[in-house]
Structure formats: structure tokens, C-alpha cells
Amino acid sequence: MNDSPVYTPPKVWQWNKDNGGRFANINRPTAGATHDKELPVGHHPLQLYSLGTPNGVKVTIMLEELLALGHQGAEYDAWLIRISDGDQFGSGFVAVNPNSKIPALVDRSTSTPIRVFESGAILLYLAEKFGAFLPTEVGARAECFSWLFWQMGSAPFLGGGFGHFYAYAPTKIEYAIDRYAMEVKRQLDVLDRRLAQAPYLAGNDYTIADMAVWPWYGALAKGLIYEAGEFLQVNAYANVQRWTDTIAARSAVKRGRMVNRISGEPAEQLLERHDAGDFDTKTHDKMGQG
């Protein structure tokens, strides 16, 4: 193991604003709004305030899947929240999500608008509202809940643990990378074993559990996040690979991945989505940004 500088924590932790980490400019030890800014509101029943990260994509996939099933009530405006600019700390956003993280949803189809934050809660809310992608048979429903909450508990070790120390931390700390690489490989093995038993996480049907897990672990399996495919030998997880490819081929998933996306191919970035036709006419390349 490398010799890392020895750190003895002081009696009282102090905030070092400029710690060199990739997101040092937006991280802080307090909550609440930093500035006044109202959120825009469009014409559709559902207003989504988000960004095309794995957590954001879960919800846009669900909304596109609902629309593909013919649920017109799932029409939505997707507004871009640029987290690196601190949009999540505006007063309007904080009123919708006191935790200042995307995604956040407001349902304006109800007599009093309903706010929902946390991607898992949003997926469940939409699944219940439209009666879709959530099994009704009690066993499959329990399995769906189990994998949905597995994602909520596991992904922070992938993103905040492995991804942070492998890709974003200002120094490569062998102990931290080792610890989280082991955990992430264990998680991939958990998924691989489950997907050896059933085509989807909850069983025979594609559900919100797959929509929650795929944006993180499917992207990881294809080496699309943290450039860690070779390091973690992701091709070894054959069942995860098969499941990832099956979900990636769905047209609603292809659309959902484009919404609020601000990196990658310009033709695959739809910064804001206000109409189904926007996928054909308003991608970044067609807005003179290609």
C-alpha cells in the first residue's frame, strides 16, 4: 500500500472550502437556499426539475415509458438544473427539494400542487399514480420494492464512494479506491446472480426497479461512468450485460436518456423537453450548437 500523509483529525471539524475535490465549489456543510430564484412552470401536468445524470435519467425514462403506454397525464416539462452552477440552491428549487439535489418533481394536476423529491419516491409516486411498472401480485411487488430500495442504498457506494475516489478526488488514495472497488464488484455480482434467475430485477416484468438500477449499473457495465470498465472487469458480469442491452434497446429509454443531458453527442442532448416533438427538432445539434 502507498504511504499516504498521516492526518490527525482536529477536535472540531473545520470547513476547508477549497479542498480540491471536483465539486468543491458546490459542496458545503449547510442546507437551505443561497439565493432567491423562482422555478419556471410550463403547461403540462408534471413539472420536472432535473439534469441528465443517472439519478435524473431514472425519472425521464419512467415518464417516457408512461407516455409510450398512452398515459397522456404523464406529459411533462423538463427544466434544466445546472448543479455545477448551483441552481439547486435557488429558493424555488429548495422549496421543491429541501435536500437540494436533482431530480425534483411537481405534480400540478392535483388541486394543490404536490412536490416529490428523491428519485425512488418519484418513481413510486408515478407508478402508483398511473398504475404502471409496479407489479400488483404481492410477491413480485415486494421484489420490486426490494430492488428499488437496494439501488437507493447501494448507489451511494458506487457514486459517492468508488466514483469519487477513483475519478474525482484530488489525490488517488489506494485504501479508499480498494475499499469501494471491492464493494462495487460485490454489488455487480449481486445483480449478476439475480439476473441469472430472472430477466428483470422484480421477475418476468420490466419495472421501476430496473429503471432505478439501470442508469447507474448499466452505465457502469458499459464503462460509461468513471472510465472504470477495464479496472472493474465489467464484461465478466454476463447477466448484467444482457439486461443492460435489453433495456438500452427500448425506445422510451433512448428518449429518456436524452432529456436534460448536457454532455456527449449534441444530437443526443435535449437540454429541455416541453413536447414530444422536441426529440426531433430541439436537440443540441439542431439548436445551432452542434
Ligand SMILES: N[C@@H](CCC(=O)N[C@@H](CS)C(=O)NCC(=O)O)C(=O)O
Ligand atoms: N438520493 C438522491 C440522490 C440525488 C443526487 O445525488 N443528485 C445529484 C446529481 S446526480 C445532485 O443533484 N447533486 C447536487 C448537489 O449535491 O449539490 C436521489 O436518488 O434522488
